[in-house]
Amino acid sequence: MAVTDEPVMIGVRPGLGPRLIACLISLTELFAAAVVAVEVGVLSIGVIARYVFHAPIVWTDELAQILFVWLSMLGSAIALHRGQHMRMTALVDRFGPSARANCETVALLACVAFMVLMLWPAIDYAHEESFVITPALELPGSIRAAALPVGLVLMVVFALAKVGSIARPRLVTAxxxxxxxxxxxxxxxxxxxxxxxLNLVLFFVGLVGVAVFLGVPIAFAFGTAALGYIGLATNSPVLTIAGRMDEGMSHLILLAVPLFVFLGYLMELTGMAKAMVDFLAALLGHVRGGLSYVLIGAMYLVSGISGSKTADMAAVAPSLLPEMRKRGQKSGELVALLAATGAQTETIPPSLVLITIGSVTSVSIAALFTGGLVPAVVLGLFLALVVWWRNRREDLSHISKPPRQDVLRAFLFALPALALPFIIRAAVVEGVATATEVSTIGIAYSVIVGLLIYRRCDWSKFPKMLIDTAALSGAILFIIGAATTVAWCLTQSGFSRDLAKVMASLPGGGPTFMAVSILMFIVLGSVLEGIPALVLFAPLMFPIAKAVGLHEVHYAMVIILAMGMGLFLPPFGVGYYAACAIGRADPAEGIRPLMGYMLALLAGLVVVAFIPWLSIGFL
Structure with missing residues (x-):
C-alpha cells in the first residue's frame, strides 16, 4: 500500500493554477482541523454537562453529527491529495514502469469519473434533505448533506491537479x-x-476485483461498483448512493473514530507510548527473547487506542527495534513479529474495528470491549511460544539485569501511561461513558498527563495532528460509507437472504460455519483490508451465525482475528508492507519468519473459535 505522509503536488507546473490549488488545500486542511477541534470541544462539553453537572445538553450530539459528515468529506479530500486512501498495489507493483504508470493513470481517472458522476446526485440529495429539520437545533438537513457535494468537488479538484502531471499521450489514451x-x-x-x-457478480466481484487489483482505492472501487449496479441494473435513483453514504458516515457510534485517532497521536506526542515500552524493556529485556516479549506486550497495551495499526506499530517500533538489532535480531524477524502482533491485537478495545462492527451489526460495544481482551492474550501466548523456541539459544552474556530500583523507577514513570488503556476500557465496560464519550476523557487525561508529568506536549504540533486526524478519519469513514452502499445493494437484491440459506444449510452446523467464516475473512482481510471487509459482510453473516447457535460476541472475535491475519498476510496484506516500512526492512526478508508466526496465530484462532468461553466468559 503506497501511503505518503506529507502532502505533495505531483508534477504541477509553477504558475497561478498551482498556487490556487495550494491555497485551496491549505484552506481545506484549516477547516478540517477546525472541525476536529470543535468536534472534540462539543463532545467534551456534553460529557462535562452530563456527568459533572448532571444537566445534559440536548444539542451537542446533534451538532457533533452534523460536523461529523463535514469532517468525513474534508478528511477524505485531504487523504486523496496525500495519497492516503487505502488501496492494494501488490499486483501493480510487479509491473514494469510503463505498465505501472498506465495503471496509475487509469486508477486516478476512475476516481475522477466516480466523483463527477456522483456530484449531481449528491446535490439532489442535499436539496431533498433541506426539507428535514433537526429536532434540537431546528436546522435544515441540507447543512449536513451539503458536505457530500462540497467534498466531491474538492476531491475532483485535487485529483485533476494530479492528472496534470501525467504525460499527455498516456493521459489521452487512458x-x-x-x-x-x-x-x-x-x-x-x-x-x-x-x-x-448475475449483475451482482459482474459489478461486486468482477468490477471491484479488477479495480482493486489495478490500484483504484478501495472506497472508490466500492462506490463505482454501486454506482454501476444502481444506475445500470436497477430502476432505483442514483441519489440513493448519496443517501446510503451519508447514512454510513454519519452513524453516531462512529464519532469515536476521529477522537480515538487523535488520542493515539496524543499518546505518541506526549511520550506516553514510549514510557510504556521503556518499562516493559526494563522488566523483560534481560531474558532470552525478552525484547520480543516486550514487543508483544507493548502492542497489547497500545493497540486499539490510535485507531490505526500503522500508528500503533509506529509508536512501539522506534523504541524497540534498534536495540533488538543490536542484540543480533535480523530485520526480517523483527518486521515479521511486528506484523504478527498487529494481527494479534485486533480485538483489544477500544479498537475502531470493534466500534465499527458494533455500529453495523448492533452488537453491544461494551460487550465487544469486554470480550476482546482474552482472545488477544491467547494469540499472544502462541506468539510467545514461537519467540521462546526461536530465541532459546540466544547469547545474553553481554546483557545485564537492571537493578530493581531502575525497574521500579521505570514502572512509576510509566504508571500514568499504563493506566490510560485500563481507564478507557473500564469506563465503557462499566457503563460510565459511551465509546464516543470516553475518547474525550482519554484526550483530556493525555493532555493533563503530558503537560504535568511527561512534559513533552509540543503545542506547535497540534495543528498537524488535527489535520492528520482528519485525513486518516476521512479515509476510514469514506470506505465505510461506500461499503454501506454496497451492503445495501446486496440486501435489496436478495443476496443476503440467499447467502443465509446456503450458509445455514452447510453440513455440521455451527462448527462448519465457523471454519468457513475463518477462511472467508482471512481472504477478505487480505484483499479488502480490515474495516471494508467487516462493513460489507458482517451484517450478512451475523444473522446466520445467530441462526446456527453461535454467540454474536464470540463470532465477532473470531472473524475480527481472522480478518487481522489476512490484513498482515503476504502477498496482498497491506499491513505487512506497513510493518516493513516502519521497520525499514525488505518485505522479502520477513515472509519466511512471518509464516511461523502466522501458523501460531492460526492455532490460537482455532482455540478461540472452539472455546467460546474465552470470548464470552466475562460478559
Whole structure:
C-alpha cells in the first residue's frame, strides 16, 4: 500500500493554477482541523454537562453529527491529495514502469469519473434533505448533506491537479479508454437489466476485483461498483448512493473514530507510548527473547487506542527495534513479529474495528470491549511460544539485569501511561461513558498527563495532528460509507437472504460455519483490508451465525482475528508492507519468519473459535 505522509503536488507546473490549488488545500486542511477541534470541544462539553453537572445538553450530539459528515468529506479530500486512501498495489507493483504508470493513470481517472458522476446526485440529495429539520437545533438537513457535494468537488479538484502531471499521450489514451468503456456500458443498460442477480457478480466481484487489483482505492472501487449496479441494473435513483453514504458516515457510534485517532497521536506526542515500552524493556529485556516479549506486550497495551495499526506499530517500533538489532535480531524477524502482533491485537478495545462492527451489526460495544481482551492474550501466548523456541539459544552474556530500583523507577514513570488503556476500557465496560464519550476523557487525561508529568506536549504540533486526524478519519469513514452502499445493494437484491440459506444449510452446523467464516475473512482481510471487509459482510453473516447457535460476541472475535491475519498476510496484506516500512526492512526478508508466526496465530484462532468461553466468559 503506497501511503505518503506529507502532502505533495505531483508534477504541477509553477504558475497561478498551482498556487490556487495550494491555497485551496491549505484552506481545506484549516477547516478540517477546525472541525476536529470543535468536534472534540462539543463532545467534551456534553460529557462535562452530563456527568459533572448532571444537566445534559440536548444539542451537542446533534451538532457533533452534523460536523461529523463535514469532517468525513474534508478528511477524505485531504487523504486523496496525500495519497492516503487505502488501496492494494501488490499486483501493480510487479509491473514494469510503463505498465505501472498506465495503471496509475487509469486508477486516478476512475476516481475522477466516480466523483463527477456522483456530484449531481449528491446535490439532489442535499436539496431533498433541506426539507428535514433537526429536532434540537431546528436546522435544515441540507447543512449536513451539503458536505457530500462540497467534498466531491474538492476531491475532483485535487485529483485533476494530479492528472496534470501525467504525460499527455498516456493521459489521452487512458481517457479515451475510460470514455469508450463508459459509453459502451451505458448503451448496454437494457442488457444489464435483463441479467438479474448475475449483475451482482459482474459489478461486486468482477468490477471491484479488477479495480482493486489495478490500484483504484478501495472506497472508490466500492462506490463505482454501486454506482454501476444502481444506475445500470436497477430502476432505483442514483441519489440513493448519496443517501446510503451519508447514512454510513454519519452513524453516531462512529464519532469515536476521529477522537480515538487523535488520542493515539496524543499518546505518541506526549511520550506516553514510549514510557510504556521503556518499562516493559526494563522488566523483560534481560531474558532470552525478552525484547520480543516486550514487543508483544507493548502492542497489547497500545493497540486499539490510535485507531490505526500503522500508528500503533509506529509508536512501539522506534523504541524497540534498534536495540533488538543490536542484540543480533535480523530485520526480517523483527518486521515479521511486528506484523504478527498487529494481527494479534485486533480485538483489544477500544479498537475502531470493534466500534465499527458494533455500529453495523448492533452488537453491544461494551460487550465487544469486554470480550476482546482474552482472545488477544491467547494469540499472544502462541506468539510467545514461537519467540521462546526461536530465541532459546540466544547469547545474553553481554546483557545485564537492571537493578530493581531502575525497574521500579521505570514502572512509576510509566504508571500514568499504563493506566490510560485500563481507564478507557473500564469506563465503557462499566457503563460510565459511551465509546464516543470516553475518547474525550482519554484526550483530556493525555493532555493533563503530558503537560504535568511527561512534559513533552509540543503545542506547535497540534495543528498537524488535527489535520492528520482528519485525513486518516476521512479515509476510514469514506470506505465505510461506500461499503454501506454496497451492503445495501446486496440486501435489496436478495443476496443476503440467499447467502443465509446456503450458509445455514452447510453440513455440521455451527462448527462448519465457523471454519468457513475463518477462511472467508482471512481472504477478505487480505484483499479488502480490515474495516471494508467487516462493513460489507458482517451484517450478512451475523444473522446466520445467530441462526446456527453461535454467540454474536464470540463470532465477532473470531472473524475480527481472522480478518487481522489476512490484513498482515503476504502477498496482498497491506499491513505487512506497513510493518516493513516502519521497520525499514525488505518485505522479502520477513515472509519466511512471518509464516511461523502466522501458523501460531492460526492455532490460537482455532482455540478461540472452539472455546467460546474465552470470548464470552466475562460478559
Amino acid at each position: 481517457f479515451c479508454l475510460m470514455a469508450g468503456l463508459t459509453a459502451l456500458v451505458w448503451l448496454s443498460r437494457g442488457f444489464f437489466l435483463g441479467l438479474g442477480n
